[in-house]
Amino acid sequence: MTLIQKVKANLILEHEADDELLEMFIAAAVSYAESYQHVPEKYYTDHPMPPTTEQAIIVLSSHFYESRDGSTGGFFADNVQAGQQVWNMVNLLLRLDRDWKV
Known part of the structure; x- marks a missing residue:
């Protein structure tokens, strides 16, 4: 399964109309990571x-x-704290694979 397929599965998206947009978001997320x-x-x-x-x-x-x-925080969460919780979780996951020697 490709990364875009995994993102679409997570979003429960079955159409291809937003694939170009998703690829841009994936590139930004990989760059951040x-x-x-x-x-x-x-x-x-x-x-x-x-x-x-x-x-x-x-x-x-x-x-x-x-x-x-x-x-x-997205369509299902209409408050800023939900958005911060996403970033906290993402950063926690990324810390697990972080290169601490630098």
């Missing part, structure tokens, strides 16, 4: 992505899709 984990840009192009990092990418990409204006 690489920066947060202190690995070089495009690192996950040539290296396997650990499952915890992949889950963080799926969650963050889904969050970007559901909360395009960045002001809420």
Whole structure:
């Protein structure tokens, strides 16, 4: 299963109308993960992505899709705290695979 297929499954999306948008959100989430984990840009192009990092990418990409204006936690949560909880969880997952030597 590809990363976009996993994101779409998480979002319960069956159409292809937003695939280009989802790819942009996935690219942004991967870039954030690489920066947060202190690995070089495009690192996950040539290296396997650990499952915890992949889950963080799926969650963050889904969050970007559901909360395009960045002001809420998504369609199912209409408060700013829900959005912060998403970021807290994403950062926790990414810390598990972070390169602490840098």
